[in-house]
Every structure is written in C-alpha cells, then in structure tokens.
Amino acid sequence: MRRRRSLSRLAIAAAASLTGVRGWCLPPSPPHSSVLVPCLFSSAREDSLSTSTVHLRGVAVEMPRGASTLRTALLKAGISPHNGRSKLINCRGLGTCGTCAVEVLSGSVAPRERTARELLRLQSVPPHSFREENAQRLRLACQCAADSEELVLIKYSGFWGQDLSTESTEPADDFQTYFGSLEYPFEDGEKEGPENE
Incomplete structure (x- = not known):
C-alpha cells in the first residue's frame, strides 16, 4: 500500500511539472475514484502559497486557499462547522446531512454557484427546505x-444550523473530533498524526 501511494505521488509530481498545475486533489463531490485531478476549487491556483483568513464563531484561522473544503480546513484548525450533537x-x-450549513457573509467560496448536491440538500430536504431563503x-x-483573502462565515443555531433568525452561540473552543482523520475521509493528502512521521 505504501509503495502504491509513493508511485501515485511520483506520477502526480510528474504530471504537475508537465502541465504547470501546482495543486492536485480529489473531486469535491463523492463518490471519489482513485484518480486525482487538477484542483479547481480556487481561482488562485497559480499561487500555491495563497491563504485565506476565515472567520467563524468569533475566531480567525488561516488556511490554504482552495486546498480543501471549508469543513475539513476548519476541523483541522480546531473549529467545528457543526452545532451540538451534530459534531x-x-x-x-x-453533503447529505446539511449540518455544516453556513452563510458566507463576506468574501467568496469556490465553486461560486451551489453544487447539485447542495441544491438537492438545501432545497429538497427538511429542515432547510421549509424556507426558501x-x-x-x-x-x-x-x-x-475558501476562495478569497478574507472569508466571514456565520453559523446559525439549530441542529442543522437552519434557524436564520439566531446566530449560534456555541464557543469556538467547544470542539471535538470523534474519529480523527476519519472526520474528513474524502479529502486527499497525508493523514495527520504520529503514524506518518
């Protein structure tokens, strides 16, 4: 398994040098195949050192721009986009439960338009579908x-973050990942932890 992984990384590095694409990732919507594609999340891919400052629950964290989903980047930074037991x-x-729903107050995300999975979850399945807004x-x-230098997110109250009349009051330090790197199984990259050192 380890040899297979290193061979695939070598192939990715070779493809990157030939094409000039610096970022490679799995497609954003599962199910994922084992094929990596150029990371198209961010319009700033030419600058591999580009970062975003993301504000959520009164905390600001820096993360690589477009490198992973907001959910994964926030969890790795110790901030949960989930409320209460939905953690x-x-x-x-x-993209099926809707518990990581947030509002983008300022800044931009990629893709700019909602994905088919987002539209299906937010427009067709309760409790989000009860209100068109x-x-x-x-x-x-x-x-x-994240696809901008500054990104301000609001997490609303309710299990699914669906109550747009009340902002969630959960503190940022009320955080726990129950399953380690299995919290974000569909993201590409090295797993964090002592086993990879």
Missing part, C-alpha cells in the same frame, strides 16, 4: 472551499 452525528463531508443564503461547508 458527532453528521455525514462526514458527503435557507437555500438562497446557506452553503454546505463540506462542498465548497
């Missing part, structure tokens, strides 16, 4: 990535 009970980035204002953090 444990969620789809782990599949939910589908228009919310994005699923597991289906988009």
